[in-house]
Amino acid sequence: MRTIDFAKGHGTLNDFVLVPDLDGSLDLSETDVRFLADRHAGIGGDGVIRVAPLSAAPADVREAAPDAQWFMDYRNADGSEAEMCGNGTRVFAQFLADRALVDAVVFPIATRAGRKVISRVEHGFRTDLGPWLLSRADEARGRGMDSVVQVVGAPDPLPALSLDLGNPHTVVALPPSISLEHLDLSVAPRVDPEPPHGSNVEFVRAIGARHISMRVHERGVGETLSCGTGAAAAALATWWWAGTPSDELTWRVDVRGGTLMVDIDGGSVGLAGPAQIVAAGQVSLPD
C-alpha cells in the first residue's frame, strides 16, 4: 500500500483532489485516479490534479511552456486525461500560492493544452485561456450551428456549436420552451456527429446583456456544478451567435456552483473566479 499526500479544493464547486508530486516521481495510474476521485471509497472529486515540476511533463508540454515552473497534470474522475481544466488552473494556482511554490502575481503554468498565464485578481485568479477555435468551422459558417444534441428533457435534438478551448465543448442555446432546470443530465447527452475525442456539453440560457446561465455535462465525469472552460465556451458561443460587434467584452456566467467571469478579446479568452483549498492530509492507495 502506498501512502501519499493530498489536498482537496474547488472552484465554484467544481472539485478536485490535488496530489503534490514536487519531485516528479509519482506514477498515478488510472486506477489510483478513479480511487482518489471516488466520493464513497476515496476522497472524492470531479478530477485529480497532480502538481508536478515542468521536468516531469511530457516533451510536447515542456516545449510549449519552457518558462513554466509547474505542470498541471489533469485527469477526469474516470481516470482519463484531459487537455485543460479552467477551474482547475485556479485551484492549482491557489495550492501553489498557499505552499509558497510561486511568489509572482502573474505566472505561467504548463498544461496539456499548452502554456496558460495565471494572474491573481480580487477574490481569486484569472487564467488567460489563450486562443479558441470553432471545432467545425466550415459547418458553423454564417454564425450558425454545426451539430445537434439529444438530451433527456428535450423532445427533439437541439442545434449546437462545437468549440475548442484546448479541450472540446459543444454548446446548446436552449429554446424558451425548455427549462434549464428540467434537463436530466444524469444521462450523457448525445452529440451528433459524435466528436472524435468526446465532448463536454453546455446548455445555456440567456439572462440579460452579457449574462448567461448554464448547466454542464463533463466528459469523463457527468454533470458537474461548474466547468471553467465550459463557461468560456458558453460565453463565446453566445457572443458568436449574437454577432456581437465589439471584441472586448466581459460576460457573467452563472453555474450551479457560483459565478464565473469570462472576458473575450477577439481570438483570445480569459476566465476569472474564486478558488479554495479546503483540506489536506494523507491517503493510502489500494494495491
Ligand SMILES: N[C@@H](CCC[C@H](N)C(=O)O)C(=O)O
Ligand atoms: N471542469 C473543467 C474541465 C475538465 C476537463 C473536462 N472534463 C474534459 O474532459 O475536457 C474546467 O473547469 O474547465
